[in-house]
Amino acid sequence: xxxTIFAATGGIGRQALDQAVAAGHDVTAVVRNPKxxxxxxxxxASDLAAPDPAVLESAVRGAxxxxxxxxxxxxxxxxxxxxxxxxxxQAMKANHVRRIVVVSAAxxxxxxxxxxxxxxxxDPGDGFFMRNLFSxxxxxxxxxxxxxxxxxxxxxxDSGLDWTVVxxxxxxxxxxxxxxxxxxxxxLRGGFFISRADVAHLMxxxxxxxxxxxxxxGIAY
Ligand SMILES: NC(=O)c1ccc[n+]([C@@H]2O[C@H](COP(=O)([O-])OP(=O)(O)OC[C@H]3O[C@@H](n4cnc5c(N)ncnc54)[C@H](OP(=O)(O)O)[C@@H]3O)[C@@H](O)[C@H]2O)c1
Numbered sequence: 001x002x003x004t005i006f007a008a009t010g011g012i013g014r015q016a017l018d019q020a021v022a023a024g025h026d027v028t029a030v031v032r033n034p035k036x037x038x039x040x041x042x043x044x045a046s047d048l049a050a051p052d053p054a055v056l057e058s059a060v061r062g063a064x065x066x067x068x069x070x071x072x073x074x075x076x077x078x079x080x081x082x083x084x085x086x087x088x089x090q091a092m093k094a095n096h097v098r099r100i101v102v103v104s105a106a107x108x109x110x111x112x113x114x115x116x117x118x119x120x121x122x123d124p125g126d127g128f129f130m131r132n133l134f135s136x137x138x139x140x141x142x143x144x145x146x147x148x149x150x151x152x153x154x155x156x157x158d159s160g161l162d163w164t165v166v167x168x169x170x171x172x173x174x175x176x177x178x179x180x181x182x183x184x185x186x187x188l189r190g191g192f193f194i195s196r197a198d199v200a201h202l203m204x205x206x207x208x209x210x211x212x213x214x215x216x217x218g219i220a221y
Pocket of ligand 1: 010196
């Protein structure tokens with residue numbers, strides 16, 4: 001496939017890039033700093049906090065699908081996920097590219113946003129520990145980050161595109177296994193970890209699975 005991968009120098013993005021190249025896909029990588037790229041592919045430089053629409057359009061033109069590992073590296077960068085994704089969506093629409101798979105986070109199903117002002121109090125996949133202890137604490141600690149990801153999900157739901165949102169729990173740097181649980185629209189009971197490599201594996205796998213279109217997917221071991 002012809003793939004455009006945004007944030008291909010991030011933890012998940014780099015894994016997606018390396019796995020896509022190994023699988024023989026024709027990849028364009030859109031990154032802030034092409035010098036950080038781990039593979040020799042067509043590189044497009046763009047700061048997604050202030051993107052040039054023409055640059056993004058050239059990056060997605062002719063793509064079969066778009067993958068994005070975009071997310072704020074710090075609290076002060078929060079906002080980049082939804083604003084950058086909005087710019088990606090606009091570039092895709094302008095070029096009739098329909099398929100996009102992005103990374104969100106496990107708690108986002110319970111985070112209110114303008115598009116989902118009254119989400120459920122608890123994710124149906126979360127057990128006692130997640131619901132009552134971990135999730136409330138982390139939601140306070142990462143409030144800005146999660147608000148950004150919830151808005152990013154709004155952008156995709158409103159886009160009319162063939163989107164898939166992957167919502168991982170705590171990320172690790174362990175190697176790819178290809179062996180993990182997934183669930184549509186909810187988290188995985190007792191699933192506290194997933195490697196960045198396996199999130200990337202699912203993102204690539206989802207491209208061949210039409211049933212993942214317009215769905216959120218929980219993933220964990
Ligand atoms: N950490 C966790 O345990 C966890 C759990 C669940 C979900 N998540 C979500 O998963 C996302 C991906 O995880 P990760 O480990 O791959 O994150 P990461 O390594 O921090 O990657 C974030 C990517 O976004 C890019 N980026 C940020 N601001 C940008 C900008 N203004 N313009 C262009 N690119 C920009 C970064 O580019 P540079 O390489 O140039 O910095 C990097 O490639 C996180 O951002 C978070 O939202 C994280």
